[in-house]
Amino acid sequence: MTIFLIGFMGSGKSTVANLLATDFIDMDAVIVDNIGMPISVYFERYGEPAFRQVESDVLKTLASSGQIVSTGGGVVSSKENRRILSESTSQVIYLKSNFSDLYARIMADKENVRPLFLEHTKEALEVIYESRKALYEMVATKTVLVTDKCPEDIVKEIQL
Numbered sequence: 001m002t003i004f005l006i007g008f009m010g011s012g013k014s015t016v017a018n019l020l021a022t023d024f025i026d027m028d029a030v031i032v033d034n035i036g037m038p039i040s041v042y043f044e045r046y047g048e049p050a051f052r053q054v055e056s057d058v059l060k061t062l063a064s065s066g067q068i069v070s071t072g073g074g075v076v077s078s079k080e081n082r083r084i085l086s087e088s089t090s091q092v093i094y095l096k097s098n099f100s101d102l103y104a105r106i107m108a109d110k111e112n113v114r115p116l117f118l119e120h121t122k123e124a125l126e127v128i129y130e131s132r133k134a135l136y137e138m139v140a141t142k143t144v145l146v147t148d149k150c151p152e153d154i155v156k157e158i159q160l
C-alpha cells in the first residue's frame, strides 16, 4: 500500500518519511530529477503553474508505487490531485501543526529554501496556510499532531 505524507511546508514530511523507510520517495526529489534544476530556479524561470503541472504528473506515477511518499506542501491545491489522493487505496497521513511553529522551521531551514517563502511575506504565507488547512483535512485518512514532538515519536504515532 502507498502511504502519502501530507502537510504544510516544514511539518516534517520528508524527515518523517525517511525514518519510516530509507527507500521512501520524496516527490520534490523526483521533480528535481525530472526538471533538472532546483525547484526554486524552476519557480523563478517558469512560474508556479508550470511547477504544479509537473507535480501532478509525478503524483500520478506514485499513487500505485506501494512506497512511503513525502509530498510537497502544495500537492492538495489542485482538485485533480485531491481526487488522486482520495480515490487511491493509499493511506494519507496529515502532519498537522500551527503556522508559527511551521514558519520558524521554514525560516531556519537553510538547506531547503522554499520559493514560496522567498516570494511571500509572513502574513501572505499564513493566508496560504489557512487556505490549505481544510484541504489537508479533506484528503487525510489519519491526522497526527506534530507540535512539540520529535520525529521518532511522530513515527510511532503513525505506526499505531
Ligand SMILES: Nc1ncnc2c1ncn2[C@@H]1O[C@H](COP(=O)(O)OP(=O)(O)O)[C@@H](O)[C@H]1O
Binding pocket: 007, 008, 009, 010, 011, 012, 013, 014, 015, 016, 070, 105, 106, 108, 109, 112, 146, 149, 150, 151, 154
Ligand atoms: N518533529 C520535528 N521537530 C523539530 N524539527 C523538525 C521536525 N521535523 C522536521 N524538522 C525540521 O524542520 C525542517 C523541515 O522539515 P522537512 O522534513 O523538510 O519538512 P517538509 O518536508 O514537511 O517541508 C527541517 O529543518 C527539519 O530538520
Ligand SMILES: O=C(O)C1=C[C@@H](OP(=O)(O)O)[C@@H](O)[C@H](O)C1
Binding pocket: 007, 008, 009, 010, 013, 014, 028, 039, 071, 072, 073, 074, 075, 114, 115, 116
Ligand atoms: O507548499 C508548497 O507549495 C511547496 C512545498 C515544497 O515542499 P515541502 O512541503 O516538502 O517543503 C515544494 O514542493 C515547493 O517548494 C512548493
Ligand SMILES: [Mg+2]
Binding pocket: 013, 014, 015, 028, 070, 071, 072
Ligand atoms: Mg519535504
